[in-house]
Amino acid sequence: MTANCANKLPDIFGSMVFDDRAMRQRLPKETYRALRNTIENGKKLDVNIANVVANAMKDWAVERGCTHFTHWFQPMTGVTAEKHDSFISASSDGSVIMEFSGKELVKGEPDASSFPSGGLRATFEARGYTAWDPTSYAFIKDRTLCIPTAFYSYSGEALDKKTPLLRSMEALNRQALRILRLFGNEGVRRVVTTVGPEQEYFLVDKALYRQRRDLMFCGRTLYGAKPPKGQELEDHYFGAIKPRVSAYMKELDEELWKLGILAKTEHNEVAPAQHELASIYTSTNAATDHNQLVMELMKNVADRHGLVCLLHEKPFAGVNGSGKHDNWSLSTDAGQNLLEPGDSPQENAQFLLFLAAVIQAVDDYQDLMRVSVASAGNDHRLGANEAPPAIVSIYLGDVLTGILDSIESGTPYDPQSAGELRVGVHVLPRFPKDATDRNRTSPFAFTGNKFEFRMLGSSFSISGPNIVLNTIVAESLSRFADTLENADDFDGALHDLIRRVIREHRRIIFNGNSYSDEWKREAEKRGLLNLRTTPEALPCFVSPKNIALFTRHQIFTETEMRSRYEILLENYAKTLAIEAQTMLEMSRKEILPAVNAYVKDLTAAALAKQSFDRELGCVMERELLGRLSELEGGVYRRTRLLEEQLRRLGELSSAKERADFCADALFAAMQELRAAADELESLTGKAYWPFPTYGELLFNI
Numbered sequence: 034m035t036a037n038c039a040n041k042l043p044d045i046f047g048s049m050v051f052d053d054r055a056m057r058q059r060l061p062k063e064t065y066r067a068l069r070n071t072i073e074n075g076k077k078l079d080v081n082i083a084n085v086v087a088n089a090m091k092d093w094a095v096e097r098g099c100t101h102f103t104h105w106f107q108p109m110t111g112v113t114a115e116k117h118d119s120f121i122s123a124s125s126d127g128s129v130i131m132e133f134s135g136k137e138l139v140k141g142e143p144d145a146s147s148f149p150s151g152g153l154r155a156t157f158e159a160r161g162y163t164a165w166d167p168t169s170y171a172f173i174k175d176r177t178l179c180i181p182t183a184f185y186s187y188s189g190e191a192l193d194k195k196t197p198l199l200r201s202m203e204a205l206n207r208q209a210l211r212i213l214r215l216f217g218n219e220g221v222r223r224v225v226t227t228v229g230p231e232q233e234y235f236l237v238d239k240a241l242y243r244q245r246r247d248l249m250f251c252g253r254t255l256y257g258a259k260p261p262k263g264q265e266l267e268d269h270y271f272g273a274i275k276p277r278v279s280a281y282m283k284e285l286d287e288e289l290w291k292l293g294i295l296a297k298t299e300h301n302e303v304a305p306a307q308h309e310l311a312s313i314y315t316s317t318n319a320a321t322d323h324n325q326l327v328m329e330l331m332k333n334v335a336d337r338h339g340l341v342c343l344l345h346e347k348p349f350a351g352v353n354g355s356g357k358h359d360n361w362s363l364s365t366d367a368g369q370n371l372l373e374p375g376d377s378p379q380e381n382a383q384f385l386l387f388l389a390a391v392i393q394a395v396d397d398y399q400d401l402m403r404v405s406v407a408s409a410g411n412d413h414r415l416g417a418n419e420a421p422p423a424i425v426s427i428y429l430g431d432v433l434t435g436i437l438d439s440i441e442s443g444t445p446y447d448p449q450s451a452g453e454l455r456v457g458v459h460v461l462p463r464f465p466k467d468a469t470d471r472n473r474t475s476p477f478a479f480t481g482n483k484f485e486f487r488m489l490g491s492s493f494s495i496s497g498p499n500i501v502l503n504t505i506v507a508e509s510l511s512r513f514a515d516t517l518e519n520a521d522d523f524d525g526a527l528h529d530l531i532r533r534v535i536r537e538h539r540r541i542i543f544n545g546n547s548y549s550d551e552w553k554r555e556a557e558k559r560g561l562l563n564l565r566t567t568p569e570a571l572p573c574f575v576s577p578k579n580i581a582l583f584t585r586h587q588i589f590t591e592t593e594m595r596s597r598y599e600i601l602l603e604n605y606a607k608t609l610a611i612e613a614q615t616m617l618e619m620s621r622k623e624i625l626p627a628v629n630a631y632v633k634d635l636t637a638a639a640l641a642k643q644s645f646d647r648e649l650g651c652v653m654e655r656e657l658l659g660r661l662s663e664l665e666g667g668v669y670r671r672t673r674l675l676e677e678q679l680r681r682l683g684e685l686s687s688a689k690e691r692a693d694f695c696a697d698a699l700f701a702a703m704q705e706l707r708a709a710a711d712e713l714e715s716l717t718g719k720a721y722w723p724f725p726t727y728g729e730l731l732f733n734i
């Protein structure tokens with residue numbers, strides 16, 4: 034955005050979205066009211082009304098240069114999908130008119146037989162349908178009107194990431210309203226979960242990227258010796274943004290603002306070439322759609338700047354990885370944040386109950402939290418260089434923990450104050466927001482009025498982790514409501530309930546350094562789970578306890594869960610197999626021939642020296658040739674070993690066996706090959722090494 038355009042920002046914002054402003058302007062009053070009723074209360078939309086809405090949307094889109102529309106959906110691939118249809122309709126005189134009907138708006142059939150379904154559909158029964166989600170606004174991308182939709186099978190099973198997310202938001206709404214009624218909050222009609230995601234990413238030069246097959250095929254480097262400088266000086270974090278990156282960020286912001294995305298904060302991250310973009314929170318459904326668009330646009334805009342945006346969780350070994358921090362909270366339709374401590378005993382009590390619900394949920398369902406962030410890419414990040422470990426725990430800060438302690442033990446919070454703290458009777462001691470000191474090591478940190486779930490990988494759809502958060506908290510709230518609805522003495526029952534939750538679940542609270550080895554030992558003593566790899570974590574998803582949870586709240590059917598489990602396992606094994614294949618290709622076609630060329634030149638130089646003068650020593654050539662030949666032999670042997678492991682992988686039939694084999698034998702073989710090749714890299718002449726080094730990739734922008 035040029036400087037003189039800055040004052041037009043409020044006009045540009047949302048200009049490519051058919052949002053409330055556009056609806057109000059374009060729809061007849063009655064249609065507008067009916068549509069709002071659908072958006073807010075889920076009321077079915079009459080087909081005549083849908084026709085009017087569709088036509089208005091089409092006119093609006095055509096005025097903005099659109100010729101096509103698409104049902105935009107989120108299959109289990111983790112990225113979005115679209116199939117474009119033009120608005121044209123043939124007339125008898127050979128001309129065309131532009132049309133878009135209510136039927137086309139509301140439902141589509143993309144024949145999506147090639148999306149992962151985890152055995153839910155065979156190709157002969159491959160029908161898939163998309164259904165308009167009116168709670169997320171339609172928008173224009175690439176001259177196409179995009180209609181956010183849910184994607185499901187012929188027999189009604191969810192095949193996407195949106196349907197269960199909407200169901201989980203509904204479950205949470207149901208249970209949170211029960212709780213609010215107990216506190217006499219009759220006016221609240223809806224509780225929504227909100228999210229503000231922080232998105233980390235790397236930028237590398239496109240010309241360099243193209244020379245690396247590992248980046249092109251896998252999104253991360255599979256080889257690469259440590260450069261002389263990494264992030265140790267901590268000079269990149271929040272450093273001045275380089276002009277090329279700044280130009281990129283400005284264009285990206287403008288594109289995002291046009292789509293009504295609340296892009297707010299941007300800065301350099303810890304590793305060289307790493308950056309972050311944070312958005313202001315909004316409803317989880319919109320935030321999920323928006324984050325998918327953020328990732329897509331990050332890539333597209335980078336391309337226009339001769340850059341490539343890497344969203345992988347660990348593009349470079351040994352330096353900071355990229356996460357996505359999910360700032361989660363609950364808000365009423367009146368805008369009250371339910372995780373914000375209040376001023377009166379009533380408000381405080383309500384806050385403490387919601388807090389207790391989260392504490393119980395995270396402790397009871399640590400396994401699901403871990404599953405929700407499990408992927409091949411994130412396995413490299415969790416527990417390494419400034420990313421949370423695989424052990425789930427909650428950070429509350431000393432002040433809030435102190436308050437909970439005194440409620441539990443019945444002792445005064447403040448030694449000067451008289452008597453114990455009674456929930457619902459006393460006002461909580463004031464704790465300034467800053468008292469919840471930011472703890473960057475915690476997987477799940479309370480930050481004053483929301484929780485920051487820091488375990489998500491940068492390439493994730495935020496849908497899965499939020500489905501889990503919403504559902505497990507809905508479960509705690511429903512149990513609390515069952516107890517409290519039957520209580521004779523509400524304040525007494527509430528106090529006892531909160532006390533019990535703190536007593537039973539305090540093991541999940543940890544305010545110290547989650548990166549440390551002591552914490553690993555301590556967590557084990559506390560009986561917390563430490564599910565190190567994806568194949569170790571995933572089976573928890575389909576444990577009887579978790580199937581019972583998701584089916585009870587109608588988020589997933591058991592069939593849907595089993596299919597998702599299969600998809601996740603397969604995805605893991607496929608990712609590792611692609612990486613192993615890529616390593617083999619790079620070793621055989623690039624590394625070994627390059628080193629050989631260097632060896633040949635060194636040999637020729639030594640021979641030339643000798644023939645020139647027999648007395649001339651060849652210490653360097655002799656020694657270097659010895660080391661190079663040995664390492665070359667090592668790389669060759671390990672290449673053969675990796676080939677052998679890949680062959681063995683091909684013989685395994687079940688998805689679980691394949692995933693386990695990949696995490697274990699295949700990954701070990703990849704690591705060994707890499708170690709030998711990286712050593713070779715540091716000994717090989719610059720002109721010979723076949724692809725750009727870490728130093729070039731990380732410091733070339």
Ligand SMILES: NC(=O)CC[C@H](N)C(=O)O
Pocket residue numbers: 233302303353354355356357414419420421473487
């Ligand atoms: N400064 C930070 O917040 C670093 C976060 C880190 N990149 C992660 O993976 O979560």
